[in-house]
Amino acid sequence: MSNPxxxxxxxxxxxxxxxxxxxxxxxxxxxxxxxxEPDVPISDLPDDNLLRDADNLQLPEVDQLEVIRYxxxxxxxxxxxxxxxxxxxxxxxKYNPKLNDQMAGLGGFANIHPLxxxxxxxxxxxxxxQLQQWLGEATGLPGVGLAPLAGAQGEYAGLLIARAALDARxxxxxxxxxxxxxxxxxxxxxxxxxxxxxVTVKTDEHGNVDVDDLWQKADENTCVFMLTIPSxxxxxxxxxxxxxxxxxxxxxxxxxxxANLNALLGLVKLGDLxxxxxxxxxxxxxxxxxxGGGPGAGPVMVSRDLTDFxxxxxxxxxxxxxxxxxxxxxxxxxxxxxxxxxxxFHGSFSILVRAYTYMQSLGGDGLRSVSENAIINANYIQxxxxxxFDLAVDRICMHETVLSGKxxxxxxxxxxxxxxxxxxxxxxxxxxxxxxxxxxxxxxxPTETESKETLDRFIAVMQTIDNEIDNTPETVLNAPHTLPxxxxxxxxxxxxxxxxxxxxx
Ligand SMILES: *Cc1c(COP(=O)(O)O)cnc(C)c1O
Numbered sequence: 001m002s003n004p005x006x007x008x009x010x011x012x013x014x015x016x017x018x019x020x021x022x023x024x025x026x027x028x029x030x031x032x033x034x035x036x037e038p039d040v041p042i043s044d045l046p047d048d049n050l051l052r053d054a055d056n057l058q059l060p061e062v063d064q065l066e067v068i069r070y071x072x073x074x075x076x077x078x079x080x081x082x083x084x085x086x087x088x089x090x091x092x093x094k095y096n097p098k099l100n101d102q103m104a105g106l107g108g109f110a111n112i113h114p115l116x117x118x119x120x121x122x123x124x125x126x127x128x129x130q131l132q133q134w135l136g137e138a139t140g141l142p143g144v145g146l147a148p149l150a151g152a153q154g155e156y157a158g159l160l161i162a163r164a165a166l167d168a169r170x171x172x173x174x175x176x177x178x179x180x181x182x183x184x185x186x187x188x189x190x191x192x193x194x195x196x197x198x199v200t201v202k203t204d205e206h207g208n209v210d211v212d213d214l215w216q217k218a219d220e221n222t223c224v225f226m227l228t229i230p231s232x233x234x235x236x237x238x239x240x241x242x243x244x245x246x247x248x249x250x251x252x253x254x255x256x257x258x259a260n261l262n263a264l265l266g267l268v269k270l271g272d273l274x275x276x277x278x279x280x281x282x283x284x285x286x287x288x289x290x291x292g293g294g295p296g297a298g299p300v301m302v303s304r305d306l307t308d309f310x311x312x313x314x315x316x317x318x319x320x321x322x323x324x325x326x327x328x329x330x331x332x333x334x335x336x337x338x339x340x341x342x343x344x345f346h347g348s349f350s351i352l353v354r355a356y357t358y359m360q361s362l363g364g365d366g367l368r369s370v371s372e373n374a375i376i377n378a379n380y381i382q383x384x385x386x387x388x389f390d391l392a393v394d395r396i397c398m399h400e401t402v403l404s405g406k407x408x409x410x411x412x413x414x415x416x417x418x419x420x421x422x423x424x425x426x427x428x429x430x431x432x433x434x435x436x437x438x439x440x441x442x443x444x445x446p447t448e449t450e451s452k453e454t455l456d457r458f459i460a461v462m463q464t465i466d467n468e469i470d471n472t473p474e475t476v477l478n479a480p481h482t483l484p485x486x487x488x489x490x491x492x493x494x495x496x497x498x499x500x501x502x503x504x505x
Contacts, residue, residue, distance in 0.1 A: 019484070022070050023501040026060040032067050058501070077484060079428055081289070085454050089400045089431040089443025090184065090232055091291070092260045092284035099361060100287060100354035109353050114345035118331055119322075125330035128346065129315040131356045135299055138367065139258065139278060140271025143307030145314055146299045147347040151259045154279030154298030155190035155226075160339040161277055161302060161309040162224045162253045163194060168337065174223040174252065180209050182233055182435050184257055187226045196223055203437060207233040207393035215246055222252035224277075229256045229270070230263050230398035232435040234378065234443070244274035253277060259298070261285040262448060263375050263398035266368025270301075277302050286355035297351040308337040313346060373448035374399040377455060381446055384459045388466045392438040400445035403430075404438055413469045413476050415440040420487070421468070421479035425461045 045051065062070075079086070086093035104110065112121050132144040148154040159177070166174050177191035180201045188198045199217055202210040209227070218225070225247045230236050237243065244254050256270050256278035262285050264270075270278050282288060283296035290296055302310065313332040320329040332346070362370065375398055382391065382401035392402035405415035419429035419442065431443040446455055468476050480486055 017073055017076075017484075018069065019073070021501060022060045022062060022067075023058065025062050025066050025070065028061055030061045030063045030066070032062055032064040084426050084428060085446075085450060085458060086428040087430050087444045087446050087458065088428055089234070089402070089445040090260065090434070091431065092262060092281075092399070092445060092447060093291070093428070094262070094284075094287060094447035095449035096287045096289050096354075097358065097361070100357045103357040104350040104353040109350065114349075118329070122330055124349065125315050125332070127353060127356050128349075129317055129330050131352055131359070132315060134356075134359050135280070135301055138261075138265055138269070139280070139301045140269025141275070141278060141301035142271075142304055143302040143310055144299055145302075145310035146297065146352055147311045147313070147342055148279065148298040148300055149343055149348050150296045151257075151279060151281040151284075151298040152186040152190055153342060154281075154300045155186055155255075155257065156193055157300045157311050157339065157342050158255055158277040158279055158302070159190055159194035159196065159224065160311075160342075161300065161306055162255065163196075164309045164337060164339050165253065165306055166223060171251065174221055176221045176223055178214065178217055178222060178225040178247075178252075180227065180231070181437055182207070182209075182231045183226060183228045184232055184259065185434075187228065187257055191224075191226065201225075203233075206395070207231065207235045208237055208239055209243055211239055211242060211246070214243060218246050218250035218252065220251065222247065222250045224253045224255045226255045226257060227275075229258055229278075230260070230400075232443070233392050233402050233438070234397040234400040234445075235393060235395070236263075236398055240273050248274065258301075259284055260399060260445075263371050265371045266364060267371050271303060275303075276306060282351055282355040287358045288351050288354045295348050295351055297348040297355065299347075308335045309339055310335045311342045312338045312340060370448050371399075374446075377446040377448060377450060378444070380452075380455055381444055381459060385462055388463060389442070392435075392441065399447070400443060402435065402438055403442040403444060405440035405442055408466065408469050409440045411469055411473070413473055415442050417476045417479060418442065418462075418465055418469075421465050421476045422461065423480040424482045425464075427458060427461060 081093050081095060108123055112124055118125065128146055132146060136142040136144045145157065148157050166172060175195070175197055177188070177196040177198050178201050179187050179191065179198055180203055182203045191198050201217060202213045204210040214225070225243070227237060227240070227243070247254050253276040254274065256275045258264070258270060258278045259281040261280050265285070277300065279298050279300045281296060281298050283290035288296070300311070312334040314335060315330050316333045317328050317330055319327060322329060359367065378397050378399050378401050382397055385403060386394070390404040390406050392404055405418055408418060409415065415432055419432050422429055433441055434443060435441060446458070465476060
């Protein structure tokens with residue numbers, strides 16, 4: 001017996017999508033795969049009590065086309081940089097050249113094992129070695145450890161290095177991390193993980209570190225000062241040399257969070273500014289699809305004095321006369337004072353290959369133009385929108401601009417709604433309500449890879465939304481109107497997510 005099928009015409013293109021879950025598409029007996037005849041002897045199933053209760057194990061029974069349709073639908077519900085403009089500040093959602101993925105997928109990279117003997121993976125080790133050299137060159141901090149798997153892990157490794165270096169000087173009592181209130185949120189979290197007490201440093205009215213406040217707080221207990229660079233206000237810190245001197249005179253070290261270096265590449269080297277330790281996110285600055293929790297890579301870079309403390313392993317090059325060695329061999333190496341391993345093996349190798357490919361294909365001049373274009377694009381948006389939106393700080397920004405929706409909130413429409421309304425125009429929301437020190441913050445990072453036409457469209461959309469706030473505010477307050485889901489209950493979604501299919505849900 002089968003149920004009678006009722007049909008109604010679609011009212012819009014969006015309705016044409018069959019939104020049923022895979023389980024709801026299940027029809028007893030449908031199969032997506034055909035197994036070949038076994039070429040090994042058939043043996044009996046294990047004891048019944050070792051088997052799962054087949055009646056309670058609900059699996060979808062679907063044919064191949066149904067599987068394809070279902071997953072293709074899911075992919076179309078995704079928002080990605082490959083489909084639309086994604087100006088999410090502090091996240092550097094730039095275009096990721098497909099060449100990087102092709103290189104990471106080459107058999108010689110994708111099919112090797114981390115426990116393979118050094119001599120059989122010389123090419124892979126050479127990639128790691130080269131990348132160490134280039135990142136050292138780009139940041140002016142020649143000691144490079146590629147093991148950290150994310151920006152936050154790079155911070156953690158960097159802070160352990162700072163602690164180890166101070167221990168070695170007999171100054172293990174230094175237990176304070178000074179962190180500006182404009183720092184990225186992972187900075188205080190990493191400092192706490194590394195066992196440091198966090199002391200907040202204020203930001204002055206120009207968006208810079210409040211040097212007087214820093215001066216008072218830097219003392220014999222200072223372990224590190226952690227500066228997000230550019231700051232989360234999208235600004236270059238003009239007093240950076242003075243700040244570094246204050247910290248060094250107090251006997252501490254300076255840590256730079258360089259997760260997003262696409263405003264500084266080829267323009268300034270962190271080491272030249274007196275910074276001792278930094279990390280960078282390869283999955284932001286050096287392209288790699290990211291978001292949703294990874295995979296990433298957050299290498300840590302240190303000054304020459306600190307190289308002995310780097311996490312294990314680093315790759316070193318030694319002269320060799322072994323046959324086929326072309327004069328040298330690459331080896332995995334444990335630095336003599338290493339903070340140890342911070343994860344299983346050698347880091348996110350496939351992300352390292354992507355970053356290597358990106359740097360190799362752009363070259364030094366290309367990397368410099370990345371920064372120049374990132375800065376020009378952000379300033380173009382800032383200049384075009386500043387008559388409609390307040391700026392967190394009215395001065396030339398770096399790779400991102402922080403707008404404030406205060407004027408719009410005063411007219412009854414807070415920033416959240418502007419972010420939601422952007423979705424109706426096919427634009428991902430900017431980062432909202434961050435940094436915390438800016439009321440109604442909308443943090444926009446266009447990146448260097450967007451064209452002027454895309455930026456102009458974004459500007460026009462922002463102006464249109466500003467007009468809508470005057471004319472039809474409820475359109476903005478109830479947005480989005482065009483997406484499959486509208487306003488989600490974010491708290492319940494995070495606290496009580498429904499991760500299993502249940503009948504009639
Ligand atoms: C993204 C980001 C981080 C954290 O990086 P993860 O890879 O997400 O751990 C740290 N600092 C800044 C400035 C960032 O933008």
